[in-house]
Amino acid sequence: MEGRAFDAQVVLSPKTSPRGKLLSQYVCARITRMDNIDIGLFDRDWNNTIYYFMMNADEQIYMRYGGRDPKSPDTYLNLSSLELALEKGLELHRHYQQGELKKTERPRPSFPREIPLLVERTMARNACVECHLIGDYQNVHRERDGQLDKLKHMYRSPDIATLGIQLEVPKGLVVKEVRDAVAAAGMKSGDRITALNGTPVWTFGDLQYHYDKVPRNAERIQISVEREGQPIELAIVLPPRWWWTDLTFRQWTIEPRLYFDSRALTDDEKQRLQLDRTGFASAVTHVDMFAEMTKSHELRVGDIVFGVDGVERDEVANTVDLFIKLRRTAGETVMLNVIRDGKRAKMKLKTYRMNFRK
Numbered sequence: 275m276e277g278r279a280f281d282a283q284v285v286l287s288p289k290t291s292p293r294g295k296l297l298s299q300y301v302c303a304r305i306t307r308m309d310n311i312d313i314g315l316f317d318r319d320w321n322n323t324i325y326y327f328m329m330n331a332d333e334q335i336y337m338r339y340g341g342r343d344p345k346s347p348d349t350y351l352n353l354s355s356l357e358l359a360l361e362k363g364l365e366l367h368r369h370y371q372q373g374e375l376k377k378t379e380r381p382r383p384s385f386p387r388e389i390p391l392l393v394e395r396t397m398a399r400n401a402c403v404e405c406h407l408i409g410d411y412q413n414v415h416r417e418r419d420g421q422l423d424k425l426k427h428m429y430r431s432p433d434i435a436t437l438g439i440q441l442e443v444p445k446g447l448v449v450k451e452v453r454d455a456v457a458a459a460g461m462k463s464g465d466r467i468t469a470l471n472g473t474p475v476w477t478f479g480d481l482q483y484h485y486d487k488v489p490r491n492a493e494r495i496q497i498s499v500e501r502e503g504q505p506i507e508l509a510i511v512l513p514p515r516w517w518w519t520d521l522t523f524r525q526w527t528i529e530p531r532l533y534f535d536s537r538a539l540t541d542d543e544k545q546r547l548q549l550d551r552t553g554f555a556s557a558v559t560h561v562d563m564f565a566e567m568t569k570s571h572e573l574r575v576g577d578i579v580f581g582v583d584g585v586e587r588d589e590v591a592n593t594v595d596l597f598i599k600l601r602r603t604a605g606e607t608v609m610l611n612v613i614r615d616g617k618r619a620k621m622k623l624k625t626y627r628m629n630f631r632k
Contacts, residue, residue, distance in 0.1 A: 314384030320409030338479035581611030
């Protein structure tokens with residue numbers, strides 16, 4: 275069930291079904307074009323397949339429903355969890371009407387027509403302003419203006435699985451299994467996540483949206499859970515590169531396309547090869563066929579890459595491919611330091627800038 279199929283099931287919900295009865299208490303609007311939508315108010319990760327906002331006539335957003343992980347567009351889409359969200363939205367609306375819910379400041383209005391390249395390349399042709407175009411052109415302008423932060427703008431929507439959280443998806447934010455960082459902090463199966471750094475969250479969409487707002491240099495976060503009716507605060511120590519996600523499904527012009535993957539060498543491997551133990555030396559694990567088609571490089575599986583333009587270490591990157599993605603601009607050519615069959619050599623690699631346009 276992909277996002278569009280899920281959306282169709284929601285739209286076509288029988289009016290007499292529990293979901294249909296819940297939806298009938300909402301004024302439902304389905305947006306198919308983004309031309310005149312206030313993207314300041316409806317802020318989100320623009321590579322999500324579908325996204326629902328539950329809000330009132332005062333433009334107060336109660337919650338978000340949607341989101342995804344790198345593996346699938348529908349990992350966290352479930353009709354049962356949607357029904358839970360719809361019920362909670364109505365409850366929050368009653369609290370708002372009774373003055374029990376604090377009003378939040380409305381975000382500054384912003385519209386697609388304020389993104390020059392989007393106007394020039396899409397709107398001027400009367401082509402559809404799609405969500406992923408908005409996200410990509412925003413980043414292209416950030417890159418041109420020197421305001422692009424790749425940790426924040428390119429590596430969007432960190433995966434909560436990296437913390438060790440697996441959700442019982444039909445039950446919303448009820449935790450199914452825990453491991454790693456959250457297990458060490460005391461989270462348990464059956465806990466229901468209620469807040470992130472003090473901000474209430476009701477759905478996975480909420481959780482992912484606010485988790486994405488955490489500064490990338492943060493070392494810990496606070497997650498609130500409910501356990502057997504009691505509130506519990508957990509201090510989660512963030513693992514190194516907690517923000518890293520697989521970019522394969524994303525449509526980023528700003529991402530240098532490399533057409534190879536690698537793994538970080540162990541300390542023992544680095545020592546055996548007499549390489550900097552604090553460096554990002556990596557073993558090539560996969561070479562994409564596009565490398566040969568585009569003649570972008572001549573790397574082979576098993577090659578060891580330990581330097582880029584003479585640089586061998588980085589405060590963030592632990593692999594050579596991550597270093598290039600973070601520290602080089604798409605389209606640049608770099609010089610690699612490579613070990614092949616025990617011999618050291620230099621090798622050129624040309625990165626590519628992809629354009630995803632209709």
